[in-house]
Amino acid sequence: MIGLLYVAPALALVAVFFAIPLGMTIWMSLHDWPLMGQKRWVGFANYERMWGDSGFWGALSFTGTYTVAVTIGLLGLGMILALMVERPGRATAFYRTAYFLPVVIGFASASLLWAWLSNVDSGLFSPLMQNLGLTERRVNINADYGLAFWSVNVMVVWKMVGFFMVILMSGLQSIPRDYLEAARIDGAGALQRFRFITMPLVRRPFALALILCVSGSMLAFDQFYIILNGGPQNSTITAVYWIFNESFVSFRLGYGAALSVVLLGILLVLSAIQLRLLRDREDGS
Amino acid sequence: MTAISEIAARQEVAGLELRGITKAFGQVEVLHGIDLSVRGGEFVVFVGPSGCGKSTLLRLIAGLEEVTDGDILISGHDVTDDDPSVRGIAMVFQSYALYPHMSVAQNMGFGLKMAHRPKEEVARKVNAAADVLQLTPLLDRRPGQLSGGQRQRVAIGRAIVRDPQVFLFDEPLSNLDAELRVEMRMEIARLHRELGNTMIYVTHDQTEAMTLADKIVVLRDGRVEQTGTPAQLYDDPGNVFVAGFIGSPKMNLFPATLRDGAVHIGEDSWPLPSSLRPKENEGAKIVAGVRPEHMRLAGQEEPALPFTVTFPEFLGGTTLLHGHVAGDIPCVIEVERDVSAEMGAVLQITANPGDLRLFDIHGQRLR
Numbered sequence: 001m002i003g004l005l006y007v008a009p010a011l012a013l014v015a016v017f018f019a020i021p022l023g024m025t026i027w028m029s030l031h032d033w034p035l036m037g038q039k040r041w042v043g044f045a046n047y048e049r050m051w052g053d054s055g056f057w058g059a060l061s062f063t064g065t066y067t068v069a070v071t072i073g074l075l076g077l078g079m080i081l082a083l084m085v086e087r088p089g090r091a092t093a094f095y096r097t098a099y100f101l102p103v104v105i106g107f108a109s110a111s112l113l114w115a116w117l118s119n120v121d122s123g124l125f126s127p128l129m130q131n132l133g134l135t136e137r138r139v140n141i142n143a144d145y146g147l148a149f150w151s152v153n154v155m156v157v158w159k160m161v162g163f164f165m166v167i168l169m170s171g172l173q174s175i176p177r178d179y180l181e182a183a184r185i186d187g188a189g190a191l192q193r194f195r196f197i198t199m200p201l202v203r204r205p206f207a208l209a210l211i212l213c214v215s216g217s218m219l220a221f222d223q224f225y226i227i228l229n230g231g232p233q234n235s236t237i238t239a240v241y242w243i244f245n246e247s248f249v250s251f252r253l254g255y256g257a258a259l260s261v262v263l264l265g266i267l268l269v270l271s272a273i274q275l276r277l278l279r280d281r282e283d284g285s
Numbered sequence: 286m287t288a289i290s291e292i293a294a295r296q297e298v299a300g301l302e303l304r305g306i307t308k309a310f311g312q313v314e315v316l317h318g319i320d321l322s323v324r325g326g327e328f329v330v331f332v333g334p335s336g337c338g339k340s341t342l343l344r345l346i347a348g349l350e351e352v353t354d355g356d357i358l359i360s361g362h363d364v365t366d367d368d369p370s371v372r373g374i375a376m377v378f379q380s381y382a383l384y385p386h387m388s389v390a391q392n393m394g395f396g397l398k399m400a401h402r403p404k405e406e407v408a409r410k411v412n413a414a415a416d417v418l419q420l421t422p423l424l425d426r427r428p429g430q431l432s433g434g435q436r437q438r439v440a441i442g443r444a445i446v447r448d449p450q451v452f453l454f455d456e457p458l459s460n461l462d463a464e465l466r467v468e469m470r471m472e473i474a475r476l477h478r479e480l481g482n483t484m485i486y487v488t489h490d491q492t493e494a495m496t497l498a499d500k501i502v503v504l505r506d507g508r509v510e511q512t513g514t515p516a517q518l519y520d521d522p523g524n525v526f527v528a529g530f531i532g533s534p535k536m537n538l539f540p541a542t543l544r545d546g547a548v549h550i551g552e553d554s555w556p557l558p559s560s561l562r563p564k565e566n567e568g569a570k571i572v573a574g575v576r577p578e579h580m581r582l583a584g585q586e587e588p589a590l591p592f593t594v595t596f597p598e599f600l601g602g603t604t605l606l607h608g609h610v611a612g613d614i615p616c617v618i619e620v621e622r623d624v625s626a627e628m629g630a631v632l633q634i635t636a637n638p639g640d641l642r643l644f645d646i647h648g649q650r651l652r
Contacts, residue, residue: 178382181349186396186447187370196395200386 022264025257033254046258056259059242060266066149066238067217073157074213075206078164083194085165086172096169100162107159111226114155118142118227125151142228145235152223152236160216164209171205172198207278211271218267239263299360299373299450299483300325301346306355308341308507315341316507318355323485323500325360328477330486332494332530333504339487340455342504346485347376347453360450370399375444376453379460381436383428383443390415390424393443414442417476434465441476454486458493470496491531495519503527525648528574534605536642537580537616541573548573548641551611553590557638563651571651572644577605579640580618582632589633592616594626610634 033039085092117124120140129135141147183193221240230237247256301323308316316338331339344350348369357365364372394407415421418438458466494501495515503510511523522528528536539550547554583589590610598605610616643651
């Protein structure tokens with residue numbers, strides 16, 4: 001009984017902020033649930049409707065593309081930065097702080113900043129490119145799918161790379177120097193040491209970073225909503241953006257809930273696959 | 286052909302030469318011009334207290350640190366600026382440094398894999414080394430599943446597979462328990478005998494140094510204090526530091542005065558035969574050293590020191606008596622087990638003058 005008392009606060013938190021909302025979402029997804037007016041039990045009708053909803057699948061496919069691109073950028077650059085600042089040196093503390101600083105900015109603030117920077121008239125990028133002679137006239141970054149897509153990717157990498165750098169750096173620092181020295185004596189060059197010694201030994205922190213990165217990117221919303229409003233031509237609408245539109249623009253709360261449940265399922269499957277692929281086959285210590 | 290003779294036949298015996306090796310970390314110089322010559326096939330032990338620079342010297346030979354000044358020659362080739370992998374060395378680390386995500390066989394074959402050797406050759410060499418070290422049943426295990434002694438053997442196996450000209454050992458036994466340490470010590474001695482390679486071994490344990498070495502290099506504060514065979518260092522220490530460092534229990538060192546052809550310790554004196562008298566001034570302050578096993582109970586007519594026992598230590602075969610002479614100078618003597626001495630007893634002790642080692646006030650040997 002006493003034990004139950006000790007875990008009660010944790011249980012209460014999990015119940016209030018996870019279990020009950022999850023239960024409610026699933027419950028809602030089984031109803032036709034307008035914002036105002038009577039809700040109506042529809043069983044799995046929302047899920048059936050989803051099959052024919054090309055907008056949702058399009059959004060999901062765009063989210064997948066974005067996730068792949070931004071994950072490669074974040075983890076690739078994060079690893080490079082981590083390797084650069086891992087060992088104690090004269091200026092490494094400064095660089096670590098500098099790279100990490102954007103992480104503490106809110107996503108909405110960073111997006112607003114980026115929206116301004118990429119504005120064709122009053123921003124920085126377009127006028128700068130023109131003044132430097134790189135473009136003949138001002139290019140509206142946000143009006144072209146490719147440019148807009150990569151612009152948001154660059155923003156997210158700038159904002160989040162410090163976070164993944166820290167996770168990967170802690171992993172790199174936990175590798176004893178002896179391993180790398182033994183590998184040097186064994187004749188492994190810098191790239192071979194990275195491939196055969198460092199990478200396998202940062203598996204665990206890498207798996208953590210990968211799962212955080214993929215699940216975070218699959219849930220992307222703020223940046224596309226604030227910077228691009230889903231444009232140009234609704235080509236940058238993510239899954240969560242679509243759910244937001246269904247729920248709070250079209251007020252189909254039940255349908256939005258059903259889409260959320262499906263997205264949760266997709267994330268669970270993706271995380272399980274990643275954990276399995278990066279499973280530590282090392283036995284013992 | 287047995288596995289070990291096959292390995293031995295593959296390996297070249299190389300000498301090693303250090304010329305004026307200096308190493309500084311920033312402003313701090315830790316090695317001050319080390320000169321050393323090692324013959325091919327010699328087992329050389331670097332010994333000294335922690336911080337003396339012995340591990341740094343080994344890492345310089347391995348190429349894991351860059352020398353500040355001086356040259357390193359292996360088999361007559363200057364390797365000072367060479368990469369560790371092409372120096373013809375292999376190293377066994379204190380932590381073993383076995384790659385935890387690879388099997389024993391992969392650990393041992395990693396160097397050959399990096400050198401793009403054919404798979405059959407890697408397998409053959411790994412199997413031969415595993416055979417020598419009784420690791421064959423463990424080849425598929427990972428380091429995490431092995432005991433300390435087995436990991437140690439894998440680390441040695443990884444070194445053997447590389448066919449090095451010179452083996453480097455960095456305190457390889459310090460993570461093992463006492464019994465295993467003795468076992469592995471004999472194993473390493475056997476390997477050296479059978480492979481015949483040059484081996485450089487770093488330790489702070491003078492027993493390991495004495496039992497393994499053909500040649501011991503005693504280091505202190507980045508300088509070589511003395512180089513010689515274990516017997517030379519034991520019998521003929523060049524200074525007080527080596528006298529105190531080599532041998533267990535330590536050599537007794539008594540502050541003394543040289544007067545009238547005798548060594549005076551406190552109130553008592555030890556006459557020296559004229560052949561043993563150093564050319565020092567009358568009344569010079571010196572240090573007289575005698576090993577505990579060379580001290581004995583004095584006969585009736587012999588010159589003797591009164592020795593007050595403070596603590597008898599029974600070792601089975603013999604007894605060590607701890608105590609002091611001439612007031613409060615600490616002294617240890619080794620006596621037969623049947624000598625009974627209670628705490629506080631005063632014994633008359635002596636030693637043959639030939640077993641005395643005299644040092645000047647700066648600690649250098651008087652001859």
